[in-house]
Amino acid sequence: MPQNAVSKIVSLAGVLAWDASCTFLNLITPSKKEGSVTPQGHPGADGKWPEYVAPKEGDSRCSCPALNAMANHGILPRDGKNITFEELNRVCRTTYNFAPTFCYFVPNYAANMLGRNYKTDSFDLSDLDLHNGIEHDASLTRQDAVVSPDQSKPYVPFIKELLAEATGKDANGKALLTIEDLSRYSSKRRADARASNPEFTLEKIHKTFGSSNSSTLLTIFGGRVEDLEHILLEERIPEGWESRIRAKFGLTIITFNTSAVSKVEKGIDEEKYLADKKAAAGAVETAGEGSSIAK
Numbered sequence: 178m179p180q181n182a183v184s185k186i187v188s189l190a191g192v193l194a195w196d197a198s199c200t201f202l203n204l205i206t207p208s209k210k211e212g213s214v215t216p217q218g219h220p221g222a223d224g225k226w227p228e229y230v231a232p233k234e235g236d237s238r239c240s241c242p243a244l245n246a247m248a249n250h251g252i253l254p255r256d257g258k259n260i261t262f263e264e265l266n267r268v269c270r271t272t273y274n275f276a277p278t279f280c281y282f283v284p285n286y287a288a289n290m291l292g293r294n295y296k297t298d299s300f301d302l303s304d305l306d307l308h309n310g311i312e313h314d315a316s317l318t319r320q321d322a323v324v325s326p327d328q329s330k331p332y333v334p335f336i337k338e339l340l341a342e343a344t345g346k347d348a349n350g351k352a353l354l355t356i357e358d359l360s361r362y363s364s365k366r367r368a369d370a371r372a373s374n375p376e377f378t379l380e381k382i383h384k385t386f387g388s389s390n391s392s393t394l395l396t397i398f399g400g401r402v403e404d405l406e407h408i409l410l411e412e413r414i415p416e417g418w419e420s421r422i423r424a425k426f427g428l429t430i431i432t433f434n435t436s437a438v439s440k441v442e443k444g445i446d447e448e449k450y451l452a453d454k455k456a457a458a459g460a461v462e463t464a465g466e467g468s469s470i471a472k
């Protein structure tokens with residue numbers, strides 16, 4: 178095996194062992210109190226986020242709403258350029274309360290994908306949109322890259338459809354997205370993109386990344402539709418917001434996977450979506466015939 182393949186496996190095993198210890202520490206330490214999840218001295222402490230400024234011409238943005246939001250608030254450079262991988266690690270930790278393992282793994286994966294050095298190099302947000310690196314088809318918030326080569330802007334119709342899928346309710350009756358809602362809408366997006374995009378691809382790893390995005394909406398953002406309207410449509414962090422993950426060591430890879438990612442992915446069923454769609458079209462036709470007989 179080539180040396181760097183060995184070192185990659187060793188480092189993934191290392192990250193997972195570290196992740197298991199964070200997961201265990203979360204079980205035995207008290208969670209943070211509501212209202213004090215974002216650490217003092219960091220943007221967003223006490224719910225006070227730095228000013229939101231929509232991106233200007235020439236600013237760099239990418240296909241990920243959560244990263245763009247940090248640039249729009251100046252938590253990452255507002256122009257979205259010359260960001261170090263280590264900086265990305267730090268701000269994901271304090272802004273969203275992902276575990277240190279997740280915050281280490283994702284920028285490392287990105288550095289690797291771009292052939293850059295995690296410790297010494299930097300990137301612009303748009304660099305992350307290398308097609309079929311991390312960016313992939315059947316997004317819940319973007320048209321496929323072949324239709325929309327610029328992946329930096331939200332595609333409003335998909336986001337509205339997604340949020341309209343919410344079937345959950347919180348204690349105050351406010352709309353919540355559920356695991357089933359995300360599986361259902363992902364089934365639709367995959368089937369529709371597969372049917373309409375002649376260059377459609379979706380490898381297993383990209384399915385996992387896709388379900389991870391969905392799971393971020395459910396975990397970090399608690400599925401709250403009211404918040405997600407700002408996050409997804411404007412790529413803005415709502416005033417007073419904090420991560421819905423209160424665990425002291427943040428959302429670990431293991432907890433993320435078992436509580437959401439693997440469940441969202443397991444519930445995705447393109448065949449069922451297509452069968453239901455056909456049945457609904459059939460029902461409309463039958464109803465149409467019925468009314469013509471009645472005339």
Ligand SMILES: *[C@@H]1O[C@H](CO)[C@@H](O)[C@H](O)[C@H]1NC(C)=O
Pocket residue numbers: 259299
């Ligand atoms: C990027 O930032 C580093 C310091 O973090 C600086 O030395 C370098 O000149 C910057 N590069 C550009 C192109 O702005």
Ligand SMILES: *[C@@H]1O[C@H](CO)[C@@H](O)[C@H](O)[C@H]1NC(C)=O
Pocket residue numbers: 239240241242311312313314315316317318319363386387388390391
């Ligand atoms: C997940 O995020 C990546 C990167 O932003 C994006 O390209 C991809 O389409 C997203 N997947 C889904 C299912 O939204």
Ligand SMILES: *[C@@H]1O[C@H](CO)[C@@H](O)[C@H](O)[C@H]1NC(C)=O
Pocket residue numbers: 430431434435439
């Ligand atoms: C995530 O969960 C799935 C299903 O339980 C499992 O096959 C996979 O190995 C898990 N991945 C990680 C990184 O824990």
